[in-house]
Amino acid sequence: MSMLGGSAIAALADSSSLIVHSARPQDLETPVHLLTTWITPNDAFYIRSHFYTPAIDAQTWQLPVDGDVARPLALTLDAIRRMPSRDVPVTLECAGNGRGNYDPPVAGVQWRRGAVGNARWTGVPLADVLRKAGLEPSAKFIWIDGADTGLGRAPDFIRSVPIDKVLRGDVLLAYAMNGEPLPLAHGFPLRVIVPGWEGAYCVKWVNHITASDHDHPGPFVSASYRIPRRPVPPGSVVNAADTVPIRGLVVKSIITSPADGAALMPGQAATISGFAWSGEYAIRTVEVSIDGGRSWAFARLGDDHAPHAWRQFTLPWRPRDPGSRVLLSRATDVRGRRQPLAADWNPGGYLFNAVDSVRVNVGEELAASPSHHPSDPYAPIAAVTPQDEAAAELLKTRCTICHATDLIDAQRLDANGWQRELTKMTGWGAQLSPSERDLLIDYLIRR
Ligand SMILES: Nc1nc2c(c(=O)[nH]1)N[C@H]1C(S)=C(S)[C@@H](COP(=O)(O)O)O[C@H]1N2
Ligand SMILES: [Mo]
Numbered sequence: 001m002s003m004l005g006g007s008a009i010a011a012l013a014d015s016s017s018l019i020v021h022s023a024r025p026q027d028l029e030t031p032v033h034l035l036t037t038w039i040t041p042n043d044a045f046y047i048r049s050h051f052y053t054p055a056i057d058a059q060t061w062q063l064p065v066d067g068d069v070a071r072p073l074a075l076t077l078d079a080i081r082r083m084p085s086r087d088v089p090v091t092l093e094c095a096g097n098g099r100g101n102y103d104p105p106v107a108g109v110q111w112r113r114g115a116v117g118n119a120r121w122t123g124v125p126l127a128d129v130l131r132k133a134g135l136e137p138s139a140k141f142i143w144i145d146g147a148d149t150g151l152g153r154a155p156d157f158i159r160s161v162p163i164d165k166v167l168r169g170d171v172l173l174a175y176a177m178n179g180e181p182l183p184l185a186h187g188f189p190l191r192v193i194v195p196g197w198e199g200a201y202c203v204k205w206v207n208h209i210t211a212s213d214h215d216h217p218g219p220f221v222s223a224s225y226r227i228p229r230r231p232v233p234p235g236s237v238v239n240a241a242d243t244v245p246i247r248g249l250v251v252k253s254i255i256t257s258p259a260d261g262a263a264l265m266p267g268q269a270a271t272i273s274g275f276a277w278s279g280e281y282a283i284r285t286v287e288v289s290i291d292g293g294r295s296w297a298f299a300r301l302g303d304d305h306a307p308h309a310w311r312q313f314t315l316p317w318r319p320r321d322p323g324s325r326v327l328l329s330r331a332t333d334v335r336g337r338r339q340p341l342a343a344d345w346n347p348g349g350y351l352f353n354a355v356d357s358v359r360v361n362v363g364e365e366l367a368a369s370p371s372h373h374p375s376d377p378y379a380p381i382a383a384v385t386p387q388d389e390a391a392a393e394l395l396k397t398r399c400t401i402c403h404a405t406d407l408i409d410a411q412r413l414d415a416n417g418w419q420r421e422l423t424k425m426t427g428w429g430a431q432l433s434p435s436e437r438d439l440l441i442d443y444l445i446r447r
Contacts, residue, residue, distance in 0.1 A: 017044065021109045022407040025049045025151075026185060030114035033259040035275065038304040038312055039089065040117035042178050047185045048094050048115060050157050054147040054205050058189050063173075067143070067210035070134030077175070077189055083124040086172060088195065089309040091118040091277050095198035095225055095246055098343070098352025104235045105412035106349030107421050113254050113356070118275075118309050121193045123174030126166050130211065139211035142166050144192050146205035151402040152429030159203050160216040161194055165247075170195045170308070173206065195308035196280030198246050198350075200225050221245070227346045234345035249279030251339055252353040253286050253313070253331035260358040270317050272299070274356070276331035277310035284336075286313040289328040293355075299329070322363030330355045391443035398431055408444075418444050 018028035028047040030040070058077060066072040093116040100110035109115075126142065141160045150156050165171060172193040175182060182188040187204025194201035200220070215221055226243035228236075253276035264270055272290070276283045282305070287296040302312030319325065330339040343354045395405050413421060418441045426432055432440065 024404045027109045032114045032256045035256045045117040046115045051148040065133045065209045068136040068139040073133045087122045089120045089306040090195045091310040092199045095350040099349035102349045110410045119177050121174040122176035123172040126171040138213045143210040143216045144203040145208040146203045147207045154428040158218050160221045231344045250351045250353040251278040251333045251337045253329040254356045255329050255358045262360045264362050273314040275310040278333035281333040283311045284334050286331045288315045292326040319362040328357050
C-alpha cells in the first residue's frame with residue numbers, strides 16, 4: 001500500500017494560480033489560459049467543495065458497502081488497491097460551469113469558463129465492488145456519501161447514480177489522479193468518477209456506498225443538479241416536480257488561447273486553440289470564427305482522445321489588419337448537437353454552453369478588460385454609510401461562521417433573489433431578525 005500508506009494527510013493542491021470564488025469552503029476555478037495540455041495537471045485542476053474539506057485518516061478509513069446486497073462489506077484501502085484496476089482519462093466539468101454568464105443572474109458560485117479539467121483516474125470499477133458484495137436485482141440506484149458533512153443545518157452531500165450507468169462498468173472508485181494519490185482537495189483517499197456525467201456525480205472522500213431500490217431523497221438529488229423538463233422563460237421559478245436530473249453534459253467548447261484581452265501583432269503567426277467535449281459523446285467538429293461569426297473554419301482536432309475526455313483543437317491564424325477582433329468557437333458532437341448562440345436559461349444556472357468568445361486586439365494593448373462578458377462581479381463591498389457599516393457587520397458576524405464573504409460578494413441577485421437566498425441561509429442556521437434581514441437586503445442590492 002505504498003502510495004496511500006503512512007501519513008493521514010494527503011498533499012493539499014498548490015492552488016495558488018486558481019481563481020478563488022470561495023476560500024472557505026474551497027471553490028477554485030482554473031484560469032482557462034492555464035489549460036494548455038490535454039491532461040490538466042493536478043495543481044491546476046478546479047476545486048468545487050460545498051463544505052469544508054474533511055480530515056481523513058487513511059489508516060482507519062473503511063468503505064462500507066451495504067443496502068440491497070447479499071454480503072455487506074467494509075473494504076479497506078488495501079483491499080481496494082489489490083483489486084484489478086483501470087486507468088482512464090475523464091473530463092470533469094461542474095454542472096454550474098459558466099453560471100456567471102446567465103442573465104437574469106442565478107444564485108450560486110459564479111463560475112466563468114474554467115470549472116473543467118481532464119485527468120487520468122486510476123481505480124476499480126464500482127461494478128466489481130458491488131459484485132463482490134452480491135448486488136441484489138432490486139437495486140436501482142447506488143447512493144454515494146463522502147466524509148464531508150453539511151455546514152450548520154445544511155444537508156449532507158449525498159449523490160445517487162442509476163444502476164444501469166454503474167453496470168455499464170465505467171464508473172470508477174478512483175484512488176489516483178494523474179499517477180499521484182488523489183490530492184486531499186480532490187477526494188483523498190477515494191472518489192467516484194462517473195465518466196461523461198456532470199461533476200457532482202463524482203463524490204469525493206467516499207466513505208459509504210448503499211444500494212437501494214429508490215433514488216436518494218436528499219436535496220442534492222431531489223432539488224439540486226436538475227433542469228426544467230422543457231426550456232423555460234429566463235427568470236422563471238420552476239417546481240421540482242417539473243424538473244429532471246442532469247445526467248450527461250452538453251456539447252461545449254472553450255477557447256483557451258489566445259487569452260481574452262490578449263494583444264497580438266499584425267502579420268505574426270498565432271494559433272487559436274482550446275478544448276471541446278460533450279459528456280458521453282465524441283466531438284465531430286470544432287469551428288472557429290475570426291470575424292465575429294460571419295464565417296467559420298474547421299479547426300484541427302488533437303490526436304489525444306478517449307471516450308469521455310475532451311478534445312483539443314487548433315487553428316493557425318495570422319491576423320493582418322490592426323483592430324479589435326472577436327474569436328468564436330462552436331463544437332458539434334457525433335449526434336449532430338451543436339453549441340447554441342445562447343444557452344437555455346434554467347433556475348440552477350447549469351449547463352451553460354453558448355458559443356465561446358474571446359476578444360483580442362491586433363496591434364495594440366487593450367486599455368481596459370473587454371466587457372462582452374458580464375460585468376466583473378468581484379468588486380469588494382465598501383462600507384460608507386452607518387447602514388452600510390451595520391450591514392457589513394452583520395455579514396461578518398452572522399455569515400462568516402460558515403463561509404467567507406467572497407461567495408456573497410459575487411452574487412448579482414435582485415431583492416427577490418436575496419429573499420430566497422436568506423430564507424435558505426436562515427433555514428441552515430444563519431441568525432437574522434426581520435429588521436436585520438431588511439437592512440442586509442437593502443445593502444446587498446445597492447452595493
Ligand atoms: N463529497 C463531496 N464530493 C463532491 C463535492 C462535494 O462538495 N463533496 N462536489 C462535487 C462537485 S459539485 C463537483 S463539480 C466535483 C468537483 O471535483 P473537483 O473538486 O475534484 O474538481 O466534485 C463533486 N464531488
Ligand atoms: Mo459541480
